[in-house]
Amino acid sequence: MLSRRNLYPALFLAWLACAGTSTRVRAQAPAGSIKGRIFIQFPRSPRHGISAVVWIKDSKGNKVKGVWSDQDGRYAINGVVPGNYILDVTKAYFVEQERTINLRAGKSVSLNVVLKPPPPESDCPSVASTPPFPVDMVGVRITFERFTCMGACPGYTIDISGDGGVKYVGIVNVQHMGPLSYTIPLDRVRRLTKMFYRKDFFSLCRKYSVSWTDLPGTHTSIDIGGTRWAVDDYGLVGPKRLKSLDEFIDKLAGPPTTNLPQKKITQ
8 A cells, every 4th residue: 555655656657658648648639631522613603523622620720731722623631630620722813711510530521612702892972863764766876895704705796787787796705707787677776765764774883893804794885866874794693684775785686696594684
């Protein structure tokens, strides 16, 4: 039996042994993994995978491990010590995203992240007043242009006169390249003009855009009695009513050579 003099040292040694055993148990806890996919999504477009930088950070914001996702957006961070982390995803020209993760020993966490562009920039110094609807279409002129992108986006212009005359120019990624002249019924010109009013075109900003390059865009304008209203939409980030109006112009005044999907247009 231990005397009181020897009891305290023995208890101290026993505590050290237990602490060491506990430390070894924690150190030997099986590592886990974090995996998933990174997507980007533009307004009114399906999302798709993209290569991006993926980091896991500790609770203090220190970077622990990082990888690049592949071209399809897939990533996997293996050999991660169990604990609480912050998943940080960055991609140039997109808003940085962070997610919290609790990783348990020997487990795998699956987490998908969608990156979105920053809010669009707009030029709205003033709101144009809506003009009276024209009595006849003689003084009406409507122009529409699609700008191409770094890809297969179509590029063309449509110039519609009040008498129904249309001048079309195919620029790139369309079946008919070059100039083309044809006529549409006067009823279509009137319907197109009415759609500008129904979509409240005159209250739109003059410009909607994003801050990076190589994206498609549109330029839409109407001239009534010598007064012109125009809207540029770079990156197709403008309001839905602008896109609906653009599709209506394509449907009623564009030739079938523009390679655009044929959609039912509601008036």
